[in-house]
Amino acid sequence: LERIRADHERALREAKETLQKLPEEIRRDIRQDKEKLLQDARGRKEAGAPGLPQRLFRQPVGAVGQEPADPDVRQRREKIKEMMKHAWDNYKRYAWGLNELKPISKQGHSSNLFGNIQGATIVDALDTLYIMEMKEEFKEAKEWVEKSLDFSVNADVSVFEVNIRFVGGLLSAYYLSGEEVFRKKAVELGEKLLPAFNTPTGIPWALLNIKSGIGRNWPWASGGSSILAEFGTLHLEFVHLSHLSGNPVFAEKVMNIRKVLNRLDKPEGLYPNYLNPSSGQWGQHHVSIGGLGDSFYEYLLKAWLMSDKTDEDAKKMYYDAVQVNKT
Numbered sequence: 001l002e003r004i005r006a007d008h009e010r011a012l013r014e015a016k017e018t019l020q021k022l023p024e025e026i027r028r029d030i031r032q033d034k035e036k037l038l039q040d041a042r043g044r045k046e047a048g049a050p051g052l053p054q055r056l057f058r059q060p061v062g063a064v065g066q067e068p069a070d071p072d073v074r075q076r077r078e079k080i081k082e083m084m085k086h087a088w089d090n091y092k093r094y095a096w097g098l099n100e101l102k103p104i105s106k107q108g109h110s111s112n113l114f115g116n117i118q119g120a121t122i123v124d125a126l127d128t129l130y131i132m133e134m135k136e137e138f139k140e141a142k143e144w145v146e147k148s149l150d151f152s153v154n155a156d157v158s159v160f161e162v163n164i165r166f167v168g169g170l171l172s173a174y175y176l177s178g179e180e181v182f183r184k185k186a187v188e189l190g191e192k193l194l195p196a197f198n199t200p201t202g203i204p205w206a207l208l209n210i211k212s213g214i215g216r217n218w219p220w221a222s223g224g225s226s227i228l229a230e231f232g233t234l235h236l237e238f239v240h241l242s243h244l245s246g247n248p249v250f251a252e253k254v255m256n257i258r259k260v261l262n263r264l265d266k267p268e269g270l271y272p273n274y275l276n277p278s279s280g281q282w283g284q285h286h287v288s289i290g291g292l293g294d295s296f297y298e299y300l301l302k303a304w305l306m307s308d309k310t311d312e313d314a315k316k317m318y319y320d321a322v323q324v325n326k327t
Contacts, residue, residue, distance in 0.1 A: 052187060053246040057178035064133050081132050088129070088137055091121055097148060113162075115155030115210065119144060120165050126173035126182070138177075145170075146181050151189050154211040159196045159204055160230035162189070167237045174244070183244050190241040190250055202256040203277035204231050217277070225274035225283030231257055232271075232296030235303050235314075258313060269324030271296065297321055 021029075068074055095101040095108030099120040102109050114120055122141045129138040167186050174182035195213035196204040203226050205215025217224050235254045242251035260280060261271060267285045273292040274283030289297060300318035304311045 052183065052244070055183070055244060059178070060176060063131055063176055081134070084128060084132060085134065085137075088125065088134070092140075095121070097122070097144065111161075112156075113158040114165070115157035116153035117151060117157060117162065117166065117210075119149055123149070123169035123173075124165050126169055127176055130173065130176045142173075142177075142179060142181065145185060149185055151185075151192050151210060154209065156207045156209050156216070158230075159193055159206060159208050159215075160227075160233055163193065163234050163237050167193075167241070171237060171240050171244075187241060187245045187247075190238065190245070194249065194253065197253045197256075199277035201260055201277050201280040202253065203260055203275055203280070204234070204253075204257075205277065206230055222274035222283035222286075223276065224278070225276050228271055228273045228275065228293045229291070229295045231275070232261075233299050235299050236306060239303075239306070258317070262317075270321055 068077065090103070090106075091101045094106045097118055098108030099110040099114055099118060100108070101121065110116075110118060111120075122144055126138065126141055126145075129141060167189055170182045170186035170189070173179065174186065192210045193208065196208040196215045198213070198215070199205065206217045206221065206226055208215045217226055221227055234257075238250040238254045242248050260275075264275075264280075264282065266272075267282075268287065270287045270289075271293065272282040272285050272287055274286065275281070276283050287293065297318060300314045300321075303314040304318065307314070309315070
């Protein structure tokens with residue numbers, strides 16, 4: 001009540017002072033207030049992408065600007081950079097803006113894994129271009145992302161492939177360079193992938209039509225099941241999407257996957273490759289640490305390391321699986 005009374009009295013004083021001003025003074029004050037609001041709006045726009053919270057960017061230590069003392073290592077580095085330059089220049093010449101280059105036929109190719117989304121090579125190469133200090137090439141790639149990277153497609157995409165190539169590529173580029181366009185595009189794409197989790201269990205579909213939000217699974221995957229290596233390989237990117245967007249939903253979706261897995265019995269202590277997203281039961285008990293299962297285990301370890309070794313749940317799931325695999 002004291003605070004309300006004080007605010008009320010202050011408003012009355014300001015109103016009396018305003019009434020005592022000449023019309024020209026009032027117009028000048030209004031003009032100054034408008035200019036200040038515009039300046040504040042411009043400052044917010046420059047500080048962060050529209051609708052996203054401000055994030056203080058810190059240049060990662062050692063990403064660029066370091067030269068090895070060993071001349072042999074320097075020579076090998078230059079050779080690798082030369083190979084990257086050769087690959088990039090030919091992609092730019094023969095397949096610019098498409099997903100891939102067929103090096104023998106010298107033609108562009110766009111895998112149906114990405115639907116109609118284009119530019120997978122550009123986005124996937126951003127971090128490499130930055131680390132190798134290929135500044136002109138990085139600038140070209142960034143400009144293409146700003147002007148041409150479009151997610152408004154009416155086609156099925158692989159949630160797994162789009163996540164690791166496009167979302168992962170954009171996040172890496174943002175964390176290296178601090179360029180807001182990469183954060184904005186990563187969050188935009190992450191939001192478009194969220195409908196894949198609209199299943200009875202929250203285990204995502206393998207395929208998603210980005211425009212309609214309708215998902216499905218590969219027809220060959222054990223009676224409509226989702227694949228362990230695919231739905232289990234979303235964690236790193238989605239946790240960072242929550243961090244960069246301020247929206248907890250991304251992290252909640254991938255943490256729910258763990259909850260579902262931990263409730264299930266695990267034959268021989270390992271995780272079968274197929275899980276039905278409707279019933280929440282294993283599609284079959286086939287287990288693999290190669291194809292169909294490999295990156296799930298890899299991401300558990302990486303999740304623990306990424307959390308500065310605080311994600312004890314990921315560590316336990318990984319080490320339990322390793323111990324079982326030894327036997």
